[in-house]
Amino acid sequence: MDLALIRFLPDFLPGFFHALGTNLSVAANALGVGLPMGVLLGLMSLPSASRVMSPARRAAAGAAGLITALLRAAPAFVVMYVLLHATPGRWGIGPEGAVALALAFYAAAYVADTLQPAMLDWRTGGTAGAQLFLTGLVRCFFVMVLSSGFGAAVGVTEATAVTLRALEQLPTTADRLGLMACVVAVFIAMRQAVNLGLAGLRRWMPAR
Numbered sequence: 663m664d665l666a667l668i669r670f671l672p673d674f675l676p677g678f679f680h681a682l683g684t685n686l687s688v689a690a691n692a693l694g695v696g697l698p699m700g701v702l703l704g705l706m707s708l709p710s711a712s713r714v715m716s717p718a719r720r721a722a723a724g725a726a727g728l729i730t731a732l733l734r735a736a737p738a739f740v741v742m743y744v745l746l747h748a749t750p751g752r753w754g755i756g757p758e759g760a761v762a763l764a765l766a767f768y769a770a771a772y773v774a775d776t777l778q779p780a781m782l783d784w785r786t787g788g789t790a791g792a793q794l795f796l797t798g799l800v801r802c803f804f805v806m807v808l809s810s811g812f813g814a815a816v817g818v819t820e821a822t823a824v825t826l827r828a829l830e831q832l833p834t835t836a837d838r839l840g841l842m843a844c845v846v847a848v849f850i851a852m853r854q855a856v857n858l859g860l861a862g863l864r865r866w867m868p869a870r
Contacts, residue, residue, distance in 0.1 A: 667837045671844070674828050678845070681824040688758055688813065688820070689806035692765035693799070699766070700773020703730050707774065708781055726774070734771035738764040739812050746816055761813035765806045772802050797860045804856050808849070821845070 706726035742764040745755050755763070776798050783791030811822035825845050829838045 666833055667840045670828070670832065670837070670841070674824075674841070678821060678824050678828075678848075681819055682821040682848070684758070684818065684820040685807050685810045688762045688810040688818075689765065689803055691759075691762040692806050692810075693769050693803050695763065695766035696769025697773055697799070699770035701777060702726075703733075703770065703774035704777030704781070708778055730771050730774045733767045734775070736764075736767050738768055738809065739815075741767055742812065742816065757813060757816045757818045760816065761810055761818055765809060768809075769802055769806065772798070800856060800860055804853065807852075 703726045707723050707730065709723075742760045745763050746757060746760040749755055776795050780791035780795035783789075810818075810820060813820050814823035814826065817823075825841070828841060832838045832841060
């Protein structure tokens with residue numbers, strides 16, 4: 663490792679981890695909004711246990727399916743720009759809020775899609791669907807942590823933005839590659855922590 667990078671890291675790492683906290687906060691807010699939306703849409707789309715649905719119930723299920731499909735297809739990057747630039751100023755949607763809401767659409771669609779098989783499995787007395795649903799939520803959160811990096815395009819000071827600015831300050835390609843390796847190592851460590859947590863959750867749930 664180059665001496666320039668070694669000298670640079672003590673100044674870089676505190677700002678990087680603070681910015682990473684922004685990624686985590688945005689993802690948590692997105693899941694906080696998307697989870698109840700997705701649960702509602704998933705329950706509305708759920709087939710009736712009696713296999714007989716009233717016209718109103720069928721209409722609600724159809725509307726929920728259409729909304730879920732739209733949320734699933736909405737490009738988060740485009741949604742972010744629309745929320746930030748095409749909504750009334752009195753709504754008070756700032757850059758971080760726009761990123762969180764854009765990711766909330768993805769989270770809602772994901773939750774709606776994965777809730778139905780979990781509920782159907784639960785009705786028959788199974789728990790595998792519930793386990794997959796819960797572990798899927800954790801993975802969804804981690805995906806949103808990584809995806810929130812597109813907020814750098816609208817001025818959100820998150821890990822990607824801090825890293826890009828830092829790369830411009832390093833004098834050599836070797837230094838820049840070394841810094842990128844350090845950042846990647848942080849995300850790999852986070853991913854491994856998530857995997858260990860999921861493994862522990864899978865071991866815990868069957869015993870309950």
